[in-house]
Every structure is written in structure tokens, then in C-alpha cells.
Amino acid sequence: MAARSGDGDQRTGLLYGIGAYGIWGLFPLYWPLLEPAGAVEILAHRMAWSLVAVVLALLVARRWAWIPELLRQPRKLGLIAVAAAVITMNWGVYIWAVNAGHVVESSLGYFINPLVTIAMGVVLLKERMRPAQWAAVGIAFAAVVVLAVGYGRPPWISLVLAFSFATYGLMKKKVNLGGLESLGAETAVLFLPAVGYLVWLGFQGSASFGSAGVGHMALLASTGLVTAVPLVFFGAAAIRVPLSMLGLLQYLAPVFQFLVGVLYFREAMPPERWAGFGLVWVALTLLTWDALRSARRTRGEAARLAARAAAKTPAPAPAPVEAPRP
Numbered sequence: 001m002a003a004r005s006g007d008g009d010q011r012t013g014l015l016y017g018i019g020a021y022g023i024w025g026l027f028p029l030y031w032p033l034l035e036p037a038g039a040v041e042i043l044a045h046r047m048a049w050s051l052v053a054v055v056l057a058l059l060v061a062r063r064w065a066w067i068p069e070l071l072r073q074p075r076k077l078g079l080i081a082v083a084a085a086v087i088t089m090n091w092g093v094y095i096w097a098v099n100a101g102h103v104v105e106s107s108l109g110y111f112i113n114p115l116v117t118i119a120m121g122v123v124l125l126k127e128r129m130r131p132a133q134w135a136a137v138g139i140a141f142a143a144v145v146v147l148a149v150g151y152g153r154p155p156w157i158s159l160v161l162a163f164s165f166a167t168y169g170l171m172k173k174k175v176n177l178g179g180l181e182s183l184g185a186e187t188a189v190l191f192l193p194a195v196g197y198l199v200w201l202g203f204q205g206s207a208s209f210g211s212a213g214v215g216h217m218a219l220l221a222s223t224g225l226v227t228a229v230p231l232v233f234f235g236a237a238a239i240r241v242p243l244s245m246l247g248l249l250q251y252l253a254p255v256f257q258f259l260v261g262v263l264y265f266r267e268a269m270p271p272e273r274w275a276g277f278g279l280v281w282v283a284l285t286l287l288t289w290d291a292l293r294s295a296r297r298t299r300g301e302a303a304r305l306a307a308r309a310a311a312k313t314p315a316p317a318p319a320p321v322e323a324p325r326p
Contacts, residue, residue, distance in 0.1 A: 013240025
């Protein structure tokens with residue numbers, strides 16, 4: 001009965017994970033709906049409305065205890081400010097790239113993000129890489145060179161997205177807050193600059209909010225919900241499914257983005273781009289195989305240690321048997 005309940009919980013987590021990465025993967029269909037707003041105006045609305053959505057979610061969940069503790073830690077506040085600045089860059093470049101017709105190049109950024117994260121771990125955290133990880137990073141570097149030749153320039157959109165999101169992940173790891181809490185802290189840092197920019201746009205008469213109809217206003221306001229919902233889904237998935245499965249699910253988002261770019265927006269894919277993406281996919285396949293093999297090895301070693309410990313533990317002495325009373 002317990003096993004069946006665990007399986008059901010994992011299936012629910014899997015659905016949450018697919019929902020989170022599916023929403024992130026379909027973002028390229030959403031941002032163009034917000035035009036005629038420019039990328040910076042959309043970004044400012046996303047910052048402002050995200051805080052509103054997160055505050056409502058925290059009110060419902062009654063999760064406020066982390067705030068006083070966070071305010072007493074200046075170092076963590078500084079890391080959150082850096083995380084807020086980095087995710088602002090990531091969001092801004094991504095929104096601009098999608099609305100400027102660079103969906104495929106944007107998807108490449110999230111394909112190579114795990115490889116950039118590994119490389120940053122080696123350089124900044126002095127982590128050791130396994131041979132397969134070195135090979136995957138080397139293949140990814142070759143892919144970037146091939147794509148640079150194909151584009152006639154470095155794929156800077158992909159590189160900015162990959163490095164900014166990897167840096168954001170590093171900051172979040174150091175801050176060690178839950179997804180909803182960290183988003184609340186980051187958007188609190190971004191809220192006043194975002195609202196200030198939107199007010200300035202209004203005074204300039206160049207704000208699209210209110211000038212393109214009620215439906216457009218609702219779409220701009222929904223940026224907060226669109227940001228918060230997949231994060232909540234991701235948090236629900238993270239506590240229900242194994243980390244290895246979550247690692248595999250993360251590729252859904254760039255796969256969906258790539259398919260949207262090629263099949264819906266009809267972006268050009270000449271042979272050299274297919275070659276570059278093919279190398280990236282080979283690198284990710286190698287990385288995934290190595291991660292799954294390492295996870296199996298770790299589980300096997302843990303099971304052997306547990307069995308060895310159980311074998312060394314003496315069995316409890318049997319309880320004395322009382323003689324029958326006359």
C-alpha cells in the first residue's frame with residue numbers, strides 16, 4: 001500500500017515537472033503576444049507583477065518566517081541582489097531575442113546551460129570532473145565554434161543566456177532559499193526600479209500599458225502569474241521525483257523552444273546549424289549517461305554499505321521464556 005502511494009506521488013511529481021518545463025518551453029509563444037510593448041517594458045512588468053503574484057502565494061501558504069532571518073544576513077542579501085541583477089539580464093535578453101526572431105538561438109542557451117554550470121563548478125568551486133564530463137564540455141565547445149562559423153559571429157545570445165542562468169543558479173545555491181522565497185526576495189529588489197521605469201514611460205507617453213486595450217493590459221499583468229506558476233510546479237516536482245529524473249526533465253524546455261522556433265516561427269536551420277546543435281545533443285547525451293551511471297553507482301554503494309552495517313549489527317537477544325505456572 002505504501003509502495004503504491006509512493007508511485008502515485010512520483011507520478012504526480014512527474015506531471016508537475018512536465019508542467020513546469022512545458023510552460024517554460026512554450027514561453028516563445030507568449031512574449032510576442034505582449035507587443036507592441038518593447039522588451040524592456042515587458043521585463044519591467046514581469047518584475048513588478050511577479051512580486052505581486054509571489055506575495056499572494058506566500059500569503060496563502062503563510063510562509064513569512066524566512067524574512068526576518070534573511071534581513072539579519074547582509075551577505076545573503078548581497079547574493080540576492082546579484083541574483084536579481086543576473087536574472088534581470090537573463091529575462092531581458094530572452095524576451096528581446098524571442099521577439100526579435102532568435103528563438104532557436106535562445107533554445108541553444110538552455111541546452112548548453114548544464115555544461116556551462118559544470119564548467120563554472122570546476123573553475124569557481126574547484127569541483128572535479130569525471131572524464132565523460134570533460135568530453136561533454138569539449139564537444140560543447142566544438143559545437144559553439146561550429147555555430148559561430150555558421151552564424152558568422154559567436155552565438156552571443158545563447159552564451160549570455162547560458163552563463164547568466166548558470167551564475168543565477170550558483171547564487172541561489174549559496175543563498176539556499178526555497179524557489180518561491182528566493183523569487184520573492186529577488187523581485188522585491190527589482191520592484192522599485194521596475195515600477196519607476198514604468199512610471200517614467202507613462203510620463204513620456206510611450207507606455208503601451210493602457211493604450212493597447214484591456215486585453216493587452218491583462219496580458220502584461222499576467223506576466224507575474226506566468227513567472228510564478230511554473231516555479232511552484234517545479235518546487236512540487238522537486239520534492240516528489242528523484243534528482244536524476246528532474247535532470248532529464250530540464251531538457252524539455254529547450255526542446256520545446258527549439259521545436260517552436262523551427263516548426264512554428266520557421267527560423268532557418270542551414271546544415272552548419274544542424275551540425276552545431278547535433279554536437280550539443282551528443283554532449284548532453286554523454287552528460288546524461290554519465291549522470292545516470294554515477295547515480296546508479298552511488299545507490300549501489302549505499303546499498304552495499306547498508307547491508308554491511310546490518311550484517312555487523314548483532315541480533316537482539318531473545319526474550320526469556322517464563323516457565324508455566326502451576
